[in-house]
Amino acid sequence: MKNGFDENADRKAWMGLLAKAPAGRVATLLDAAMTRPGFTWLRTPEIGSAMVRARAGATGAPFNLGEMTVTRCTLKLESGEVGHAYIQGRRKSDAEAAAVVDALMQTGIADRLRAQLLEPLHDELSAAKATRAAKAAATKVDFFTLARGEG
């Protein structure tokens, strides 16, 4: 996940993963890994939307496609690290868990969380994708050309 060109690549990756986790999953993994630390809210969880943009003809000028629901929050651990969450859907407790994880990933506990939370989550999401991709692959057409009736 490390990328020499983008110093934020690591955090981008874990925040993206937390945003796409199924409902309740981050909280379950987090509580199994550790007792949650104390924190104060800088922004309590709020539900809103993001306007999703796309490009005309896939690569042309941008246009507004429609919105999606998003829940966000920001908190500060007692040790001072600030955690943010922007996750899909209307899920306040999931946003809280995601922001706690984002903050904890900036502490000494990061390696443990990576092993016990981020990696299992990543594997689960990849497995779900792979299952769908395999079903799609089974519907791939193998054309074979019939001999044309010439002569």
Add this chain to the structure above:
Amino acid sequence: MYVAVKGGERAIENAHAWLAEERRGDTEIAELSVAQIREQLSLAVHRVSAEGSLFDPDLAALAIKQARGDLIEAIFLIRAYRTTLPRFGFSKPVDTGVMTCDRRISASFKDLPGGQVLGPTFDYSHRLLDFKLAAEGEVPEAPSQEAEAGDVPHVTDFLNREGLIEEPPHGDTPPPDLTREPLEMPADRALRLQALTRADEGFALGLAYSTQRGYARNHAFVGELRIGSVPVEMEIPELGFAIEIGEVVLTECETVNQFKGSKAEPPQFTRGYGLVFGQSERKAISMALVDRALRWEELGEDNIGAPAQDAEFVLYHADNIQATGFLEHIKLPHYVDFQSELELVRKLRREAGTDQVQEAAE
């Protein structure tokens, strides 16, 4: 003119109570859960997401339940809810080139790299009612096969290499947003695409069909149709960089259209574009055909006066919530209006002597 009429409160309350009971239906039959609607009526959920202009399958399923399956009413509920949401920002334009495709077909290129992937389609079903579905039962798991890794390129990229197809003009101008500013003419392509993606599916289908039958014929082939999910990335000001905030399911249709050339452009293929929330290929193809028809002016084509070429006609009538709002308002009390009309007709008849004629006839 409207006059406040009081006295209907109890009738309205009772009507709502009965509506709730009718919605539930026969209590001997198990109640539908929102999750059941989301999972088992997913294409209705997708239509509500697309035309409600808000991607949230759980909310769309709830709206369908509340609306008793009336999809336009459900879309209305979603649009109303959407207006209550604070907007946190806008995403970077999604890249459909990295779509995880459930389906991906081309009607123009048989041997496209990545292959023709049929996905969960109705296309080759016999359209015969399946009475097995009437009895409950487990569905066997669909077969799977090892998938190739990597992104699936767009078909039109291949035509592009030969220069045989127009390149869409690039740019990063912030697009207009009809949810923030009222729709104004002339509407540029970005605004037209936004209006079309949330347009009523039936209206878009009818217009698209009219172009195929000769009203602004533009000889469309489906260059590519793909359905799948794409990540959505948004710039987060407090972070100073963009992160993925989720994934949306999209249907994308690119048409390749014959074009003989004009004063402005050499002979080449042109493109129409459809992109819709959810799995909705009828809508995506319709959108692409109408998008292409509306582009007559920038391509220097003749306006033959076809409905699908008339941006004002298309865009002002495509929204089913606007349309149904205005249409259905005429069932609301217009007692005074009608009273004055009645007076007018009586007066005109008196003046024309119609009353006497009738009396004489009797």
Add this chain to the structure above:
Amino acid sequence: MQPQALTGGFTDPAVQSAHAFRSVMEAMARPGTLREISGAEPPAPMSRAAGAVLLTLCDSDTPIYLAGAVDCPAVRNWLSFHTGAPLVGPAECMFAVGSWSDLGPLSIYPIGTSEYPDRSATLVVECPQLTASGAILTGPGIKETAALSLPELAAFQDNRTLYPLGLDFIFTSGVRVAAVPRTTEVS
């Protein structure tokens, strides 16, 4: 982003923004009256009143122009986090904030169009003090006359001639707020 930017917003947004909105609305509806508005703790040099006005009225759909000293990283970051409003130049803004001398010249701000007079800028003018004395105000929302310590007269008289187009002004100082909408006559 520094943690300082992440604090100082409304702690109880629903209630505080409703109170602040009421203050701004009253100030606009009764030009020249002084109101108190609070709940925001923006970074210096922005006043608490201006901070509360922006937290209440601005979001990602309302571009803000920061004029002069308030255009500093601390204020920029604070506004980004708490409002999400894009920061733009004066010609594209819906709200502008700064001292009277930093905000000028006024001719650059959008004044609306005859179809949409509301597509105009609202200027939040940070003042060293704000008192009910000085210029005489008359017009809608003022019973007979009101008085307000305006920085000058001519600009407001010119603005009045543009009606129904024109700019609206909110004056802030400490926790005080007052307003002069485009309908007000100034002498």
